[in-house]
Amino acid sequence: MKPKLYVVKIGGNIIDNSEALRSFLTSFAALKGNKILLHGGGKIATQVAEKLGIPTEMVEGRRITDHAMLDVVTMVYGGLVNKNIVATLQSLNSNAIGLTGADAGLIRAHKRPVNDKVDPVIDYGFVGDIDAVNGKQLTAFLKNKLLPIIAPLTFDPTLGVMLNTNADTMASAVAVGLSEFYDVNLVYCFEKNGVLLDADNDDTVIPVLTPELYATCKTAGAIYKGMIPKLDNAFAALRNGVAEVTICHADQLGLALTKKTAGTKLTLG
Ligand SMILES: Nc1ncnc2c1ncn2[C@@H]1O[C@H](COP(=O)(O)OP(=O)(O)O)[C@@H](O)[C@H]1O
Numbered sequence: 001m002k003p004k005l006y007v008v009k010i011g012g013n014i015i016d017n018s019e020a021l022r023s024f025l026t027s028f029a030a031l032k033g034n035k036i037l038l039h040g041g042g043k044i045a046t047q048v049a050e051k052l053g054i055p056t057e058m059v060e061g062r063r064i065t066d067h068a069m070l071d072v073v074t075m076v077y078g079g080l081v082n083k084n085i086v087a088t089l090q091s092l093n094s095n096a097i098g099l100t101g102a103d104a105g106l107i108r109a110h111k112r113p114v115n116d117k118v119d120p121v122i123d124y125g126f127v128g129d130i131d132a133v134n135g136k137q138l139t140a141f142l143k144n145k146l147l148p149i150i151a152p153l154t155f156d157p158t159l160g161v162m163l164n165t166n167a168d169t170m171a172s173a174v175a176v177g178l179s180e181f182y183d184v185n186l187v188y189c190f191e192k193n194g195v196l197l198d199a200d201n202d203d204t205v206i207p208v209l210t211p212e213l214y215a216t217c218k219t220a221g222a223i224y225k226g227m228i229p230k231l232d233n234a235f236a237a238l239r240n241g242v243a244e245v246t247i248c249h250a251d252q253l254g255l256a257l258t259k260k261t262a263g264t265k266l267t268l269g
């Protein structure tokens with residue numbers, strides 16, 4: 001039997017709130033066993049870019065990343081956000097090591113090609129589509145009792161440049177890449193109680209979500225915006241060898257993993 005591994009992703013709305021982040025990191029530090037954390041930070045990148053006079057443009061939930069924006073996201077995700085999380089975890093006696101996809105060649109990607117099949121043409125700039133996750137290297141960190149904290153940055157090994165990659169996609173790819181070695185439980189933590197029937201009412205958690213129910217909710221407009229790519233990534237993980245996927249509130253991390261009542265569990269039906 002393969003050992004168990006938790007791959008946890010924490011979203012931008014929690015990262016933007018220092019109290020909520022500390023509380024989440026305290027639960028994460030208390031989680032026993034092998035674990036990896038992937039973080040976002042999109043909200044902070046937008047705020048820092050604005051201070052620098054760099055406008056933010058998002059297309060289908062993805063940031064258009066020109067040279068100036070690449071500098072911002074590299075500084076914000078790989079520096080500010082990543083190191084604050086590492087420092088907090090170290091203060092909680094967790095031996096965290098902060099990484100991007102470039103460090104130790106962990107997550108290779110290529111620059112997303114310009115889409116000229118649409119009008120107007122979409123050029124995401126320095127946005128990376130993942131080609132490979134170095135599961136052996138990540139496993140080596142875990143075996144050495146280091147706790148990997150991964151920023152949403154990949155790199156292109158041919159061009160030698162950093163690339164901006166959505167944190168939900170990173171979490172799904174890392175979970176899939178490690179499912180060869182571990183029985184992986186992928187957990188998406190954010191600021192709501194799970195996938196909701198009514199996105200404005202935290203009492204309407206869908207306890208078990210199948211692809212069929214997802215399609216119905218999407219058509220009805222009950223699941224929209226950032227939740228759509230999150231669920232596409234989450235179902236892709238299940239289809240590609242990840243044992244379990246949960247979507248829950250950042251406060252419910254411990255609960256969602258021990259009880260069946262917290263958050264939304266995904267199933268292929
Ligand atoms: N049915 C739904 N249940 C919960 N959230 C939903 C739903 N439909 C849309 N959303 C939106 O999706 C957002 C989460 O996606 P996103 O902002 O990308 O997450 P993250 O903060 O983890 O990066 C929620 O803040 C909410 O506004």
Ligand SMILES: CC(=O)N[C@@H](CCC(=O)OP(=O)(O)O)C(=O)O
Binds near residue numbers: 039040061073167
């Ligand atoms: C290409 C792309 O869009 N990358 C994301 C990476 C950060 C992220 O995903 O952060 P959250 O999880 O907080 O949304 C961005 O720059 O917003």
